[in-house]
Amino acid sequence: MGPWTRSPVACRIRDEDEPRGVVRVGASIPVVVVAGFLGAGKTTLVNHVLRSAGELRVGVLVNDFGAINIDAFLVAGQVDNMMTLTNGCICCEVDTDDIEESLASLAGIAPRLDMILVEASGVAEPGALVQVVRATGDERFHCSSVIVVIDAAEHARVELDRHASVADLVLLNKADQLASEARDELVARIGAAARGAPVIPTVRGALDLDLLVDASSRVERRAGRLDRPVQLTLDALLREECDEAEEPHDHAHAHQVESVAWTSSVPVHPRAFMDLLEQRPAGVYRVKGLLDLGGFGDGACYVLQVVGRSIEIERRSWPAGAPPRTELVLIGHGMDQVALRAGLEACVAAAPGPGEEHAMLRVLRFVDDDEACGP
Ligand SMILES: Nc1nc2c(ncn2[C@@H]2O[C@H](COP(=O)(O)OP(=O)(O)OP(=O)(O)O)[C@@H](O)[C@H]2O)c(=O)[nH]1
Structure with a gap:
């Protein structure tokens, strides 16, 4: 049995007529992992989501690779509900207990959060990170989706295929740095690797929040007809990826x-x-x-x-x-x-x-x- 089949929320496969990866979330708080290479724009995206969250209550867990958590400083002030994990990459060097403890603290906040964003370090392996979050086994939250941010200006440094293949949503950020023809070409290339996940060009992480939280649920929620927001979830392909990732990854990045x-x-x-x-x-x-x-x-x-x-x-x-x-x-x-x-x-x-x-x-x-x- 794969790791994603343990949680009834996380393993739900969408209906035929339902948009890709969108589910109604039950009692458990969706955790959205924001991954991407160094400097791609993860903190910028997190800050954008926090600024445009409106009625959604969002918590953030920030992981920095270096000994000083600069990202926490850059996110602080935008959000009250923030935890930090410093000095090590979240997918291999930070103790799983610390991750569980941090997520549990966020999950214990009242009134309850609608979503937790985990900003991975710029060297984390997205697939391995999902595995780590999933391994916490706390029923109050579940890993619902992975956003991979790719730097349009520095994309040559990234293994695009590997990064895009674990994403529910790929942001081709810093789209302002590319001419439209080159940008369209790159979107198509990443799209082929992303196995159906949408690839959205963004500038300064300005993602339309309706892509993250289904628009209709926000309307219903505002009207008081829906308790919880509707969230993107991991798709079956990621589940396969995570099954593979059960084998310990080699943490090559940690050495490089x-x-x-x-x-x-x-x-x-x-x-x-x-x-x-x-x-x-x-x-x-x-x-x-x-x-x-x-x-x-x-x-x-x-x-x-x-x-x-x-x-x-x-x-x-x-x-x-x-x-x-x-x-x-x-x-x-x-x-x-x-x-x-x-x-x-x-x-x-x-x-x-x-x-x-x-x-x-x-x-x-x-x-x-x-x-x-x-x-
Ligand atoms: N030109 C341009 N710069 C951007 C854009 N988005 C972010 N930046 C800049 O890119 C730099 C890195 O952005 P961050 O959001 O800190 O990147 P990060 O992925 O969190 O970085 P790490 O945590 O170190 O991996 C900052 O100087 C941002 O202002 C964009 O769309 N266009």
Whole structure:
């Protein structure tokens, strides 16, 4: 008996005339796994869902690969019901008990949540992750569907077929980065691998929530005729995939991808840091975190996002009660960690020196913020 046949909700096969993968959910809370490679746009999607959830009560479990959970910071503020799993990939390194405990805490929240989103680390194997969530055996929730986010700009780095084949819904995110012809070609290619799951191009994870939660149920729910929302569920194909995944996966990614966490309570010099970032050492693919640029940056918090060649910086306020502090996670393959740390240490600077009034310009080039002020 496969793992998906244990739960009467999860194993329900849709009627012929029912849209693909849509079921009415019973007493158990649907868990939607959001997977996808590093920097594809998972956190952006989760934040979009939270912002457009309306009457739905959504809980979030965030798993970050690095030792510092930057994603939790980026999701926090959007949602009250959030748990985090740090320092390890959820599908192989985080203890299953921790996952069960986190999901159980979310499932115990009153009034009851309508949905739990699990944002996987960017190195998680979607199929293995589903297996882990399913293995918890708690009847109060069930793994209902998998959304795989693919980065249109960096899709060549991903094994598209393997990722798409376990998805109920594939988002080809960062569609703004491709010309329409190339985008259509990619959608068709992924569609063939996705074995019938819809492939939707999105920009900044702007998924129409009706694709996640059936529109009619939302109307009925608003009208008070339906207790629970209607959810996408895993389809029989995924069930087959999970049967196969019962064999332990080789966790190859855990050996191929490494992360470096670096923190500093002394501000970072913007010019030195941008030098390092723009000529980043070989192997660094993803960088995310918070930058304290001290007096150079007017004491603001700079949220840094690097994915492949793309660099984005957003200026925010520091969270209440949190002292300014640089916290970075650098993720990649074959990185010279010692040289990387040494390079970062060389960036710290207590205060702007004479003639350094333009040092922030290098940072501000990447800040997409009308309010960003000059040096
Ligand atoms: N141009 C463009 N950038 C996007 C889009 N969606 C997300 N981004 C940017 O891509 C970067 C990574 O987005 P995240 O949502 O943090 O990606 P993630 O998958 O959660 O990243 P990891 O957790 O590190 O795997 C951020 O700088 C986002 O602003 C999009 O549709 N277009």
